Amino acid sequence: MVCPFCNADDTAVVDSRKNVDGDAIRRRRQCSVCNTRFTTYEKSEIELIVKKRNGNLEEFQYEKLFDGVENAFGGQDLSDKQLKNLVESIYLDIKSHGKKIESKIIGETVLSHLKDVNEVAYLRFASVYKEFSQISDFEKEAAEFN
Ligand SMILES: [Zn+2]
Missing domain, CATH: 2.40.50 (OB fold (Dihydrolipoamide Acetyltransferase, E2P))
Structure with missing residues (x-):
């Protein structure tokens, strides 16, 4: 110093x-x-701690959230600015739960935002997040929009 x-x-x-x-x-x-x-x-610079499904704790990574949302849109239907605004509003929502958050809640928060914005992005994110293995899972999720 x-x-x-x-x-x-x-x-x-x-x-x-x-x-x-x-x-x-x-x-x-x-x-x-x-x-x-x-x-x-x-x-410490850590703003948010994530509790993973296996119980491990790790630092929240904004880039991971950003990439996840960006991939869900597959480069379509959303301008850079819209993407940034969407990720930011998801992040604020996540942060409102406190300093420690379960990864499950993060996934659900992203899903609830995507649901309002774009059905295809929602399903794409859900397929990764929930690790869908069967096509019937997609149909079940899609039914929520009907
Ligand atoms: Zn001095």
């Missing part, structure tokens, strides 16, 4: 403690060149 006062590289931690929420570490540092003390905060 570079000293903000004299730009020296040589600063030492003199005290560190968790903040009230426990999601950030507050450190008091002292510059060994100019002896000024200053505070830094160390915080």
Whole structure:
């Protein structure tokens, strides 16, 4: 950590403690060149944690959501801007569930948005997400639109 006062590289931690929420570490540092003390905060960048079906936890990846939605449309029927807006509104919906979310809920959230926008995209996403193995599964899903 570079000293903000004299730009020296040589600063030492003199005290560190968790903040009230426990999601950030507050450190008091002292510059060994100019002896000024200053505070830094160390915080994880993870906004959302996904609980997978097998129970594993992983960081939510926006790109994965984006790719999944983009693939569902197969490059058709949607401009880049529409795609971005759609993914963003899905993401906000996902985030409204809290800091930790089950992958199942993510899939269902995407499906509920796609259902409103495009039937084919909905079915395509559903086929990947639900890992359909039989054509009858498609027919069952398609029946929801009739
Ligand atoms: Zn300094």
